Amino acid sequence: MDRLENELIKDIGEERYNHTLRVVDTAIKLARKHDIDLEKVKKAAILHDCAKFPGQINWLKMARDFDIILDNYMEYNQDLIHAPLGAKIAEVKYKIEDKEVLDAIYYHTTGRENMTLLDKIIYIADYIEPGRKFPGVDEIRKETFAHLDRGILLALDNTIKFLVDRNKLIHPNTLKARNFLLMDLNPKIKEDIFL
Amino acid sequence: MDRLENELIKDIGEERYNHTLRVVDTAIKLARKHDIDLEKVKKAAILHDCAKFPGQINWLKMARDFDIILDNYMEYNQDLIHAPLGAKIAEVKYKIEDKEVLDAIYYHTTGRENMTLLDKIIYIADYIEPGRKFPGVDEIRKETFAHLDRGILLALDNTIKFLVDRNKLIHPNTLKARNFLLMDLNPKIKEDIFL
Numbered sequence: 001m002d003r004l005e006n007e008l009i010k011d012i013g014e015e016r017y018n019h020t021l022r023v024v025d026t027a028i029k030l031a032r033k034h035d036i037d038l039e040k041v042k043k044a045a046i047l048h049d050c051a052k053f054p055g056q057i058n059w060l061k062m063a064r065d066f067d068i069i070l071d072n073y074m075e076y077n078q079d080l081i082h083a084p085l086g087a088k089i090a091e092v093k094y095k096i097e098d099k100e101v102l103d104a105i106y107y108h109t110t111g112r113e114n115m116t117l118l119d120k121i122i123y124i125a126d127y128i129e130p131g132r133k134f135p136g137v138d139e140i141r142k143e144t145f146a147h148l149d150r151g152i153l154l155a156l157d158n159t160i161k162f163l164v165d166r167n168k169l170i171h172p173n174t175l176k177a178r179n180f181l182l183m184d185l186n187p188k189i190k191e192d193i194f195l
Numbered sequence: 196m197d198r199l200e201n202e203l204i205k206d207i208g209e210e211r212y213n214h215t216l217r218v219v220d221t222a223i224k225l226a227r228k229h230d231i232d233l234e235k236v237k238k239a240a241i242l243h244d245c246a247k248f249p250g251q252i253n254w255l256k257m258a259r260d261f262d263i264i265l266d267n268y269m270e271y272n273q274d275l276i277h278a279p280l281g282a283k284i285a286e287v288k289y290k291i292e293d294k295e296v297l298d299a300i301y302y303h304t305t306g307r308e309n310m311t312l313l314d315k316i317i318y319i320a321d322y323i324e325p326g327r328k329f330p331g332v333d334e335i336r337k338e339t340f341a342h343l344d345r346g347i348l349l350a351l352d353n354t355i356k357f358l359v360d361r362n363k364l365i366h367p368n369t370l371k372a373r374n375f376l377l378m379d380l381n382p383k384i385k386e387d388i389f390l
Binding site for chain 2: 168175
């Protein structure tokens, strides 16, 4: 674990590493409220940003070098690449074999349809760790600790509106994650939804 | 055309037919500003809601009867079914063979990625016809006549935020339509977009 931490600080820098530690801390707090293997949570949390290299990076070249298949959105948005790239680096460099842990890293930025409990904890811990300051974050934090799924739905809704207001692309996985949770939380919505 | 109109009033009722006439009128006004076959626009506009039968309808059964393949979203949201069903009824009952016209009917509620000019005109005419009253509609009307794509992007953004605020599902095609237009209007967005 010490070797891992040293490698990680070298790769992502101290500031990003400090964010990572806050995500680990938040993820553990959430994990204790749910029935989940703590070791998996720690692994996914500590490595979630392992590919977030600071400075000017040629993300497209790096994705190619690691044989990562990018969707259109990732090609347009280099920032998104660190998530699938992180899953690959966690596997190759940090020898993570657990598919669940790798998936939680892969989807930690966009979310996905039908997220696992591990996906959810990593996604939302990254979103609400104490260093995050943006309008609405306190309400989302509170809701997340009261009811994980409702907290995540708030976070996804907030993200979608934020991106619309800023004329930014919205990854389809983010919408699918949101729609899935909405239906899961409101079974009756299946009958009387939409325009 | 007279026979068509009589059939249509019988099927969808007078109120919906009056909405249809306003959509036809709006679509023609838009069409005159663009390089498009007016006859196609009229056909798609007059028939866009041909499956919007009033009263209590068993939409799922009707979709099955017409061999329409529904996605998950349409199964949950019966209101969306009238669009693909309308495309089928336009083909079978009103003898429309033009795939472009049928597609414009099919996608008039959700939009889709890479919409045709005809798709766009029908989608937005339905959204801004003079009977529509909702916050923001005047701005969207104005923008649509000044710059079609920007008007449609505003309409899609407005729809997405409206549905988020009301805890309603958002069809993936609506997001794809919006993301596509955003990239089309802002080529530079391909480099510096997202979270």
